[in-house]
Amino acid sequence: MKKIAVIGCGAAGMMAALAAAQSSASVTVFEKNEKPGKKIYITGKGRCNVTNACDVTDFFGHVKRNPRFLYSAVYGYDNSAVMDFFENNGCKLKVERGDRVFPVSDHSSDIIRTLYNAVKKAGVKVVFDTEVLSVESCEGVVSAITYAKSGDPITREEFDGVIVCTGGVSYPSTGSTGDGYKFAKELGHSLVKPVPSLVPFVIEEEWCKDLQGLSLKNVGLKLFLSKDENDKPSVKKKKADKPVYDGFGEMLFTHFGVSGPLVLTASCHYEENAKGKLLLDLKPALTEEQLDKRILRDFEGAINKQFKNALGGLFPTKLIPVMIKLSGIDPEKAVHDITKEERQGLVKLIKSVPMTVVGTRNFNEAIITRGGINVKEIDPSTMESKMVKGLFFAGEVLDIDAETGGFNLQVAWSTGYLAGESAGTIS
Numbered sequence: 001m002k003k004i005a006v007i008g009c010g011a012a013g014m015m016a017a018l019a020a021a022q023s024s025a026s027v028t029v030f031e032k033n034e035k036p037g038k039k040i041y042i043t044g045k046g047r048c049n050v051t052n053a054c055d056v057t058d059f060f061g062h063v064k065r066n067p068r069f070l071y072s073a074v075y076g077y078d079n080s081a082v083m084d085f086f087e088n089n090g091c092k093l094k095v096e097r098g099d100r101v102f103p104v105s106d107h108s109s110d111i112i113r114t115l116y117n118a119v120k121k122a123g124v125k126v127v128f129d130t131e132v133l134s135v136e137s138c139e140g141v142v143s144a145i146t147y148a149k150s151g152d153p154i155t156r157e158e159f160d161g162v163i164v165c166t167g168g169v170s171y172p173s174t175g176s177t178g179d180g181y182k183f184a185k186e187l188g189h190s191l192v193k194p195v196p197s198l199v200p201f202v203i204e205e206e207w208c209k210d211l212q213g214l215s216l217k218n219v220g221l222k223l224f225l226s227k228d229e230n231d232k233p234s235v236k237k238k239k240a241d242k243p244v245y246d247g248f249g250e251m252l253f254t255h256f257g258v259s260g261p262l263v264l265t266a267s268c269h270y271e272e273n274a275k276g277k278l279l280l281d282l283k284p285a286l287t288e289e290q291l292d293k294r295i296l297r298d299f300e301g302a303i304n305k306q307f308k309n310a311l312g313g314l315f316p317t318k319l320i321p322v323m324i325k326l327s328g329i330d331p332e333k334a335v336h337d338i339t340k341e342e343r344q345g346l347v348k349l350i351k352s353v354p355m356t357v358v359g360t361r362n363f364n365e366a367i368i369t370r371g372g373i374n375v376k377e378i379d380p381s382t383m384e385s386k387m388v389k390g391l392f393f394a395g396e397v398l399d400i401d402a403e404t405g406g407f408n409l410q411v412a413w414s415t416g417y418l419a420g421e422s423a424g425t426i427s
C-alpha cells in the first residue's frame with residue numbers, strides 16, 4: 001500500500017486525500033491550523049460558492065491563467081461530479097444567478113463538514129496544529145517530509161508520495177502563507193511571481209474617497225491599461241486603446257478607491273506596474289442620445305432651478321456634488337443658462353467617469369493569488385512534478401486563477417482529485 005502525505009487540509013487537500021484513499025493508498029493530511037477548511041469557511045461571504053453549474057466547455061473561458069493545463073483535471077472531475085459528490089453525501093445544493101452553486105443551507109460549514117466526514121470515512125488520518133517544514137527528495141524521487149506539532153520537536157517521516165495543497169498567499173490568516181512555493185523552489189521548481197487578484201483597486205482621484213460607502217448597482221465598467229511612466233514594455237500599445245475588461249454589475253466606493261464584484265472581476269485583467277484607467281458608465285442602459293434626451297426632459301422640469309438642484313433624478317444624493325465638480329459646470333448656474341455643449345459634456349461624463357488605477361490592495365484583501373508554481377513543470381494528466389517523481393501539486397498553489405463564480409474552488413476540486421488519484425496509484 002502506497003504511503004501518501006497531503007500538505008494542507010483545504011479544498012484541494014481534502015479532495016486529494018479522499019481520491020488517494022479511494023485509490024487504496026494510506027493517506028495522512030498535515031494541517032497547520034486547528035481545524036479543516038479555514039478558507040472554505042469564509043468563501044462566498046460565508047455561504048461558499050462551491051462551483052459553477054455552467055456547461056463544462058464554458059468553464060475554461062472563466063480561467064484567466066493556464067486554462068488548457070486544466071483539461072484533464074476538469075474533464076476527469078468536473079462541476080457535475082462535484083455537485084453529485086456533495087448531494088450524495090447529504091449536502092443539498094442550489095443554483096443561483098450566474099450558475100453559481102451554493103449549499104441550500106447557505107452555510108459554508110456544511111461544505112466543510114460533508115467533505116471532512118467523507119475524508120475521515122475513507123480512512124484518512126488528519127493531523128492538525130502541525131506545520132510541514134520541508135519536503136525531501138532523493139535522486140529525483142520524493143522521499144520524506146519534516147513537520148512539527150506546536151511545541152513538539154521536528155519529526156521526519158518517509159512517504160512514497162507527497163501532494164502539496166498549501167494554497168496561495170491571499171488571506172494569510174487562513175493559513176495560506178506560501179509554504180508550498182518554498183517547498184517547490186527547494187526541489188528545483190520555478191515560480192511565476194505571485195500577485196494579488198480578485199482584489200480592490202487603489203484610485204488616484206481624491207473624489208473617490210468622498211464617495212466612501214456608496215454602492216452602485218447596474219453600472220458599466222471598462223478597464224484600460226497603458227504603459228507606466230518608466231515605459232515598461234509589458235503592456236503592448238494596442239492594449240491601451242482597447243479595454244482589457246468591459247463588464248456590468250455592482251461596485252462600491254471605499255476610503256482607498258473602488259471595490260465590489262465588478263471591480264474584483266476587472267482586477268483579473270490588471271497587470272502589475274501598468275497604469276490603469278477605469279471608465280464608469282453610470283447609465284449603461286441608455287445611449288448618449290437617449291441620455292441627452294432624458295437630461296433635457298429633467299432640465300425642462302427644473303428650468304428655473306440651479307444646476308446643483310436639478311440632478312436628483314439622475315444620481316444618488318452622495319454622487320451629485322462629485323458629478324457637478326467633474327462636469328465643470330457652475331453649480332449655481334440656472335438650468336436655463338446651461339449651454340448645449342455643457343449638457344453634452346455632462347452626457348459624456350455620465351457615460352464614462354474616469355478613474356486612474358494606481359495599484360491594487362494587498363494579499364490580505366485578495367480573494368485569490370495569481371501566479372504560483374509554474375505549470376510547465378507539472379504533468380497536466382497527473383499533477384505530478386516533471387522534476388521530482390512522487391511529488392504532486394493541486395489547488396491555488398499552482399499558477400492558475402479564475403474569475404469569481406465558483407471557478408476557483410472548482411480548480412481546487414478538480415486538480416485535487418486528479419493529484420490524489422494519481423498519487424494513490426504511483427508505481
Ligand SMILES: Cc1cc2nc3c(=O)[nH]c(=O)nc-3n(C[C@H](O)[C@H](O)[C@H](O)COP(=O)(O)OP(=O)(O)OC[C@H]3O[C@@H](n4cnc5c(N)ncnc54)[C@H](O)[C@@H]3O)c2cc1C
Pocket residue numbers: 007008009010011012013030031032033037038039040042043044045048049050051130131132133165166167168170171174175176177178179180366367368394395396397405406407408409410412
Ligand atoms: C474571502 C474569500 C472568498 C472566496 N470565495 C470563493 C467562492 O465563493 N468560490 C470560489 O470558487 N472560490 C472562492 N475563493 C477562493 C478559494 O477559497 C480558493 O481558491 C481555494 O480555497 C483554494 O483552495 P486550496 O486548497 O488550494 O488552498 P487553501 O484553501 O488556501 O488551503 C491551504 C491549506 O494549507 C494549509 N497549509 C499551508 N501551509 C502549510 C504547511 N506548511 N503545513 C501544513 N499546512 C499548511 C493552510 O493552513 C490551509 O488550510 C475565496 C477566497 C477568499 C479569500
